Amino acid sequence: MSKAVVHPIPRPDAAAASRAGLAFFGERSILGALAALHQALGDVFQLPLPGFSSVVLVGPEANRFLLTESRNQFVWRAEGDPVTRLLREGILVSDGAFHDDLRQIMTPGLHHRLFERFVGAMWRTTDLVTSRWRDGAQIQVLDEMRRIALGIVTETLFGDDVSRQVDQLWRAILQTIRYISPGPWVIWPEIPRPGYGRALRRMDEYLYHLIAQRRARAGAQRGDEPDLLGILIDAGMNDELIKDQMLTMLIAGHDTSTALLAWALHLLSRHDEAMARARTEVEGALGAGAPGMADMQRLSYLDQVIKETLRLYPPIHLGSRIAVADVAFREFVIPAGARVLYSIYLTHRDKTYWPNPEVFDPDRFAPENASQRQAYTFLPFGAGPRNCIGAAFAQVEAKVVLARLLQRFAFLPVGGPVKPRMRATLEPNLGALVEVRRLEHGAFGA
Secondary structure: OOOOOOOOOOOOOHHHHHHHHHHHHHHOOHHHHHHHHHHHHOOEEEEEEOOEEEEEEOOHHHHHHHHHHOHHHEEOOOOOOHHHHHHOOOHHHOOHHHHHHHHHHHHHHHOHHHHHHHHHHHHHHHHHHHOOOOOOOEEEHHHHHHHHHHHHHHHHHHOOOHHHOHHHHHHHHHHHHHHOOOOHHHOOOOOOOOOOHHHHHHHHHHHHHHHHHHHHOOOOOOOOOOOHHHHHHHOOOOHHHHHHHHHHHHHHHHHHHHHHHHHHHHHHHOOHHHHHHHHHHHHHHHOOOOOOHHHHHHOHHHHHHHHHHHHHOOOOOEEEEEEOOOEEEOOEEEOOOOEEEEEHHHHHOOOOOOOOOOOOOHHHHOHHHHHHOOOOOOOEOEOHHHOOOOHHHHHHHHHHHHHHHHHHEEEEEOOOOOOEEEOOOEEEHHHOEEEEEEOOOOOOOO
16 A cells, blocks of 8 residues: 655745735735735645744644644643743643643633623623713723633632723733733743733732632632532642633633623624614613513524624634644654644635625624534634633623623724734724713613
């Protein structure tokens, strides 16, 4: 029997590299460069950066291969990356049995039976943050959604009201996010990175204080069900391991929701028909009342808006794995030790699977269109056994927060087009401005 022919993984030639360079400098983002390379080289290609040679995969076949079929031949953890240095033994950067054990311990803290309690915290936090908004003011939605998302994750998972000290933590949180954002460290992992130590210590101090407070209460829990912090303590973990999980959930959990909510408001403010449909649906489902978990199924169009936002601007737009052995994919062999990147962003905008992929069209996700969507073409929360542990939480959170905002405010666009910016997540550049108009008292949403 003859051996299968193995082809070298395509590398950009001078012409492809030139087009990628023009796209990078034209858009001031690696997203444009990746799109140019994908168009020139196909679904499998090398990204030969100095000191960071990697293989890029795009499309549903590649996603299935990497995340499901051959997942045991890859690991997540990269010791030299800032995200690993920051999260240490956190669930996001752990592999194998240790990761699986952490996931089994933590999953009850995000169980659906807790969502009714979570929903109350979500809309109350939204009301608290928006109580500061002046009628007719211009707000930077990224910052305001971050305040909401921070309040939600700390109250629901850790039992803390962060609003009392969010201003004191604000700089530390933003610096922590910048620490794990793309930068020169990708090419030069050992490059000195001064200016982060104080912020990272401040985050540790905050989380260790919460742990100490909870331990001093002798395991006292909130309500009938333990929250995530209580579950971690009851599991017998030491403070350091608990802190690593809390920091993982705080940073990964709030930053992804921040980006999603900011993009959703930005897109709705610039698409009048979608805004009107979403507002009408919220009015019919909720009236002026507070949202509850039972109302979520009645907000189907808002769910479509959220999914289309996640398609266009997936907060985690690029995933990473490391091959533990030589792995065959199609006619290629990915060598052991290679960094493998899978582009959620490019898959979500591939015209092979998405007609008019650059257009915001929530009806793509209408129930009658679900059967037309190929598996592994939409994966904002990953896929397979290592999909995002907080995926259900994040989607309910987005629906509750957006519904509450549409009950109480109108949002008008400010300024010109907004481009995506790569930080720890894919966020709107310059925060995206909107003008807020408080709805009349006594009208819908009062």
